[in-house]
Amino acid sequence: MVDVFAAGAATLAEASMEMPSIEDFLPPEILFEGTPFAINRIIFVRILATIIMLLVLGITAARAKLIPGRWQSAVEWVIDFVKNDIVYQVMGEVRGKRYVPMITTVFLTLLVFNLCGEIPGMNIAASATITLPLVFAMWCFVQYWIAGIREKGLGHFLRDELFPKGVPWPIYILLSPIQLLELLVIRPFSLTIRLFANMVSGHLILALCLSATQYFLIDVVNKAMMPFGVVTFAAGLFMYLFEVLVACLQAYIFAILTTAYINMSYPEID
């Protein structure tokens, strides 16, 4: 996908057009270079986003009143949305209660981090390295293993997962390795890659549209190309709004899949 865009853009631009590239996701370290605490642009954005989120939500919570104002109502709506429409809807209230804080953390953090890609000045999602989605996915991974072992015991849990009931035994030769792979690799990595790839591609497309607009409207020598800049600007505007949607949607998908994976570790009939 990256190559396609790079190639497509290369044919469009003869000379000086600035192309977004995957370099954007591998920025140079700017602080504490070479140490485990090195900070590059994306990590800087991530730290900044964290501080802003904690400040805004922290002040909201500290000043929370019995009769909420508009902002507090909005925050409460989000809390209710995560609790009722994500956690309780998937796993029910009895099981779900324990996981509400986790899913709230996952949803709100990823939402804020994803939206950083659309905030001018930040311009890159704080979740746009493989590691951050991976860390969240590993949290999910640990939680569904713990849930399975606690609710069924390790043996029972593995037997239910690897040898699902109602399947003729020769199928197990094929099915069990796939199930094991699913349990160990596919679930966490699909969560990771889905989020990461969405953030990467979103950034590339948006940056491409906007840099093309810059090139065709301002930098280009041949002014006959300017109408094309209008088109790329319109596309950029559309992609911007689309990426806002994707940022919200990916946070939602990550949260609901995490909930679903944990729920699958529970016995089927409760």
Next chain:
Amino acid sequence: MVTMAAEGVDLFIPKVYDIVWSLIILLIVAAFFYKFFLPKFQSIFDERAAKIEGGIAKAEQAQKDADEAKKKYQAQLSTARVEASKIRDDARAEASHIIADARSRAETEAAQITANAQRSLESQQQKAMVSLKGEVGTLATSLAEKILGSELKDSAVQSDMIDQMISDMEQGEDK
């Protein structure tokens, strides 16, 4: 393009500092949501629910009080109504009693008056009869004298006839 492909793989290789910062931030954020943000809002939600429930309970109590007062009032009203109708019935009975009394008294009085009238009428009649008897005798004698005086020359016949007439009259009177 070749260098780009190499870098593309790099995208998927986690860097140590990235892992460190991802974990630190996850821990901070999780601690914030677990220990502060959600408990704080939960307590707000609980308090709100308690307030609302308290309000509902208070309203229910007020409703119950009002219902009780209304019931009491209605009970009082219905006893008052029963009493009133009883008083009315009594009054009506007394009135009819009084009327009946008055009527019977009037009837006796009327009967008495009628009887008195009857008696005085009878005595008057008797008195009239007595006086009539005396007057009829003298009237008859004088009448007879006038009629017979010219014809009866013979005194003997005259006295016979008079005797005869008087005895006849007496006989008729006795009958």
